[in-house]
Amino acid sequence: MNPLSARPRYISELPARRAQPARPYPIAEKCNVAILGFGTVGRSVAKLLSDNSADPLRVTHIYNRHVARKRVSWLPPAVHWTEDIDEVLSTDVDVVVELVGGLKAEPWVRRALECGKSVVTANKQLIAHCGPELLELARRMGQHLAFGASVAGGIPVVSGLQEGLSGDRLYKVYGILNGTCNYILSQVESAGVSFAEALAKAQEFGFAESDPIEDVDGYDARAKLAILTWVGLHTNVATGEIVCRSIREVEAVDFNYASQLGCTIRQVSRAELRENCLFAAVQPALVPLASPLAGVQGSQNLVMATGELGGETVFSGHGAGGNPTAVAVVSDLLAIARDRHCVRSAHTKAPKRPPQVSGDFVTPHYVRFTVKDRPGIIASLAAVFSEQQINIDSVLQQQGYPKSRLPFVITLEACSGSVLQKALDQIRKMDFLVQAPVSLPILNQGSGNVPAM
Amino acid sequence: MNPLSARPRYISELPARRAQPARPYPIAEKCNVAILGFGTVGRSVAKLLSDNSADPLRVTHIYNRHVARKRVSWLPPAVHWTEDIDEVLSTDVDVVVELVGGLKAEPWVRRALECGKSVVTANKQLIAHCGPELLELARRMGQHLAFGASVAGGIPVVSGLQEGLSGDRLYKVYGILNGTCNYILSQVESAGVSFAEALAKAQEFGFAESDPIEDVDGYDARAKLAILTWVGLHTNVATGEIVCRSIREVEAVDFNYASQLGCTIRQVSRAELRENCLFAAVQPALVPLASPLAGVQGSQNLVMATGELGGETVFSGHGAGGNPTAVAVVSDLLAIARDRHCVRSAHTKAPKRPPQVSGDFVTPHYVRFTVKDRPGIIASLAAVFSEQQINIDSVLQQQGYPKSRLPFVITLEACSGSVLQKALDQIRKMDFLVQAPVSLPILNQGSGNVPAM
Numbered sequence: 001m002n003p004l005s006a007r008p009r010y011i012s013e014l015p016a017r018r019a020q021p022a023r024p025y026p027i028a029e030k031c032n033v034a035i036l037g038f039g040t041v042g043r044s045v046a047k048l049l050s051d052n053s054a055d056p057l058r059v060t061h062i063y064n065r066h067v068a069r070k071r072v073s074w075l076p077p078a079v080h081w082t083e084d085i086d087e088v089l090s091t092d093v094d095v096v097v098e099l100v101g102g103l104k105a106e107p108w109v110r111r112a113l114e115c116g117k118s119v120v121t122a123n124k125q126l127i128a129h130c131g132p133e134l135l136e137l138a139r140r141m142g143q144h145l146a147f148g149a150s151v152a153g154g155i156p157v158v159s160g161l162q163e164g165l166s167g168d169r170l171y172k173v174y175g176i177l178n179g180t181c182n183y184i185l186s187q188v189e190s191a192g193v194s195f196a197e198a199l200a201k202a203q204e205f206g207f208a209e210s211d212p213i214e215d216v217d218g219y220d221a222r223a224k225l226a227i228l229t230w231v232g233l234h235t236n237v238a239t240g241e242i243v244c245r246s247i248r249e250v251e252a253v254d255f256n257y258a259s260q261l262g263c264t265i266r267q268v269s270r271a272e273l274r275e276n277c278l279f280a281a282v283q284p285a286l287v288p289l290a291s292p293l294a295g296v297q298g299s300q301n302l303v304m305a306t307g308e309l310g311g312e313t314v315f316s317g318h319g320a321g322g323n324p325t326a327v328a329v330v331s332d333l334l335a336i337a338r339d340r341h342c343v344r345s346a347h348t349k350a351p352k353r354p355p356q357v358s359g360d361f362v363t364p365h366y367v368r369f370t371v372k373d374r375p376g377i378i379a380s381l382a383a384v385f386s387e388q389q390i391n392i393d394s395v396l397q398q399q400g401y402p403k404s405r406l407p408f409v410i411t412l413e414a415c416s417g418s419v420l421q422k423a424l425d426q427i428r429k430m431d432f433l434v435q436a437p438v439s440l441p442i443l444n445q446g447s448g449n450v451p452a453m
Numbered sequence: 454m455n456p457l458s459a460r461p462r463y464i465s466e467l468p469a470r471r472a473q474p475a476r477p478y479p480i481a482e483k484c485n486v487a488i489l490g491f492g493t494v495g496r497s498v499a500k501l502l503s504d505n506s507a508d509p510l511r512v513t514h515i516y517n518r519h520v521a522r523k524r525v526s527w528l529p530p531a532v533h534w535t536e537d538i539d540e541v542l543s544t545d546v547d548v549v550v551e552l553v554g555g556l557k558a559e560p561w562v563r564r565a566l567e568c569g570k571s572v573v574t575a576n577k578q579l580i581a582h583c584g585p586e587l588l589e590l591a592r593r594m595g596q597h598l599a600f601g602a603s604v605a606g607g608i609p610v611v612s613g614l615q616e617g618l619s620g621d622r623l624y625k626v627y628g629i630l631n632g633t634c635n636y637i638l639s640q641v642e643s644a645g646v647s648f649a650e651a652l653a654k655a656q657e658f659g660f661a662e663s664d665p666i667e668d669v670d671g672y673d674a675r676a677k678l679a680i681l682t683w684v685g686l687h688t689n690v691a692t693g694e695i696v697c698r699s700i701r702e703v704e705a706v707d708f709n710y711a712s713q714l715g716c717t718i719r720q721v722s723r724a725e726l727r728e729n730c731l732f733a734a735v736q737p738a739l740v741p742l743a744s745p746l747a748g749v750q751g752s753q754n755l756v757m758a759t760g761e762l763g764g765e766t767v768f769s770g771h772g773a774g775g776n777p778t779a780v781a782v783v784s785d786l787l788a789i790a791r792d793r794h795c796v797r798s799a800h801t802k803a804p805k806r807p808p809q810v811s812g813d814f815v816t817p818h819y820v821r822f823t824v825k826d827r828p829g830i831i832a833s834l835a836a837v838f839s840e841q842q843i844n845i846d847s848v849l850q851q852q853g854y855p856k857s858r859l860p861f862v863i864t865l866e867a868c869s870g871s872v873l874q875k876a877l878d879q880i881r882k883m884d885f886l887v888q889a890p891v892s893l894p895i896l897n898q899g900s901g902n903v904p905a906m
Binding site for chain 2: 323
């Protein structure tokens with residue numbers, strides 16, 4: 001008899017060396033939730049949790065300044081309303097949902113973790129600023145820190161990069177991370193209005209804050225980009241290191257010229273790892289109409305992650321608003337309720353510091369000049385570009401603009417932004433210009449541009 | 454003194470009732486992996502794991518029929534190559550990666566779980582057929598069952614629906630789930646070739662099997678749709694209950710007419726919950742060019758999930774191929790390695806059986822007739838539609854086709870597929886037809902169509 005054929009063939013005969021005995025489900029014990037900050041998102045979260053009584057999640061505390069004016073009748077009377085943070089932290093709350101926002105929330109999050117509570121937060125500034133450190137603290141305390149709502153609201157991109165694509169080696173993350181900018185640019189494009197008019201409309205509809213600096217000048221998006229760089233590229237970058245440019249310069253005429261080039265204009269946040277240098281920037285850019293970035297409408301968000309093996313994966317949806325953000329918060333809460341007693345091992349890669357951070361991508365560029373027309377302008381500009389070894393790709397001039405304030409466009413072959421700036425510094429002094437030139441990178445479709453090394 | 458102000462203010466003073474002591478990370482112990490099936494995906498998985506020696510994951514066993522011809526030199530000599538499944542199940546393997554495919558793998562997966570091993574699988578037929586039951590078995594055994602690779606390859610949509618959007622109440626999942634069909638339809642559209650020519654090209658490039666029935670007739674996509682219906686809509690549906698229609702009838706002329714209607718044609722898989730009825734179908738359909746479904750190129754995949762709160766979330770990327778599928782497998786492996794000692798509680802919603810399953814969506818329809826032209830055809834058709842209470846929306850007839858074989862299109866206002874079939878059953882008998890009419894639903898942009906109740 002062949003000894004091989006004598007091997008056990010049936011499960012009952014197999015030595016179950018690592019087999020664990022069947023065990024019943026753990027009882028679905030309640031998980032007590034405190035909500036810090038009862039604004040739009042906080043109310044949506046409370047509503048979602050109170051609508052589903054089968055869930056293990058139960059709101060027990062709500063903290064807000066002047067909490068009396070926040071009280072609602074649709075939450076159970078047992079909910080404790082307070083303006084004293086210590087009252088929350090000293091109780092048997094299991095998870096603290098931080099929706100206060102801003103760096104001022106840092107001490108509360110830290111204390112909540114130190115008190116042995118898990119934390120769910122939608123706070124992009126906080127996570128961009130000290131996410132890795134807080135996650136480390138959470139691990140030391142055997143707690144969870146979840147922040148899916150901090151980037152792109154309802155789109156599950158943080159977990160998508162952290163978990164769903166963890167098997168890949170991601171090297172590039174591009175995104176449209178600020179719905180306000182996307183709404184404003186869409187308005188300038190479709191209605192041909194000015195930036196100021198589009199902003200006013202966005203403010204009227206509640207898409208933009210009365211102080212729009214955070215949004216339109218790119219600070220909001222760069223905090224989100226720093227988080228995506230951390231969770232997707234396992235790279236630590238301070239928000240201040242990410243080059244940021246406003247969308248204020250973009251005018252309706254730029255969309256006309258962009259359209260002639262088969263492109264539209266979007267505020268694009270991008271981070272890319274190349275040979276130990278992290279290239280990162282938030283700025284308006286021309287994107288080809290066939291790119292997923294171009295298809296993002298109104299206040300939607302989109303994230304495109306590229307890996308060595310899986311290629312490009314795109315996530316898109318509603319990036320803001322009470323309900324989508326609440327979905328992200330509650331999804332995080334459900335995961336914590338499920339994994340509460342789970343001590344995670346330290347397999348998650350610790351983020352690295354890149355030796356170098358740069359915003360100096362090498363791309364083709366679009367430059368709009370607005371001039372008082374006269375002969376010799378192209379020759380003067382061409383001489384400057386030539387001196388900087390920048391090749392002109394095309395010169396575009398549409399009909400119907402006055403000679404005294406004529407906008408025309410020069411597209412340039414790939415060059416680094418810094419070299420282009422040198423050329424533009426010289427050009428800015430030229431007397432035929434009636435306003436400063438507007439330069440925008442032109443992104444390749446799909447695959448990104450080669451950063452300057 | 455106000456007693457309230459006497460409350461402790463500093464963390465050291467707070468009673469840390471639920472605080473847990475700081476504890477060191479658990480040692481990152483190795484996690485032994487067996488790969489069942491060493492084809493394209495199996496090799497990619499093994500390569501990915503062997504490239505990253507810092508990972509806790511270590512390939513220890515490879516099972517394949519006639520395993521000798523599968524051996525590779527780039528795996529460590531300690532790897533055990535075998536054609537005996539019991540040899541795998543009786544060892545200290547922690548996770549079994551099942552890449553054999555098909556329902557024949559079911560007993561092995563079941564036995565692996567019963568032996569106390571976690572399982573990662575890319576097997577859509579298996580998971581569509583008995584996913585909930587296997588997950589239940591895994592839970593009973595304190596093991597994990599992960600199947601992110603079973604739908605849409607590298608796109609993390611299973612975890613996205615299961616976890617990232619778990620806070621929402623999803624009611625609709627639409628997708629382009631079969632890259633082969635999408636490639637063939639793209640070819641018919643862009644190159645104007647016939648279905649047979651496009652299929653031959655897909656086979657030549659390895660995008661289609663020599664037996665293409667699974668792909669082109671929709672069986673592959675409907676298994677994936679059944680899985681998405683389970684994890685996204687928490688609803689159990691047998692694959693056999695999902696209406697399936699082939700893309701074979703679609704011709705280049707249909708793309709011409711679709712384009713005139715602002716649409717293209719895609720194989721769309723859709724599932725939608727309405728008042729306890731699950732509507733589900735896989736079929737070619739007209740989709741508006743502005744819909745994310747229309748933008749899916751070549752062999753890519755896309756999934757669009759709609760929730761009551763978060764609205765539409767879109768996931769897209771590479772749906773197949775060795776590397777993208779391996780990324781999904783390895784991402785699942787990393788999650789299991791991290792959460793190995795984690796007994797999950799039963800908070801995950803158990804899937805429900807819908808009282809009713811139907812493929813009878815109410816949508817506008819496109820119907821192409823190919824006729825021997827003569828007067829009175831439209832009148833005859835209109836009479837039949839009118840009898841069934843179906844309203845004609847438009848009649849389209851493009852130039853340049855022979856009178857003896859003239860294709861023209863009638864678009865119909867929203868009606869259920871079953872009522873349309875009654876009309877077409879009558880029409881099929883009419884002697885002016887030179888081939889059977891081709892009917893396709895026309896999907897609304899974004900928001901889906903109202904199913905028939």
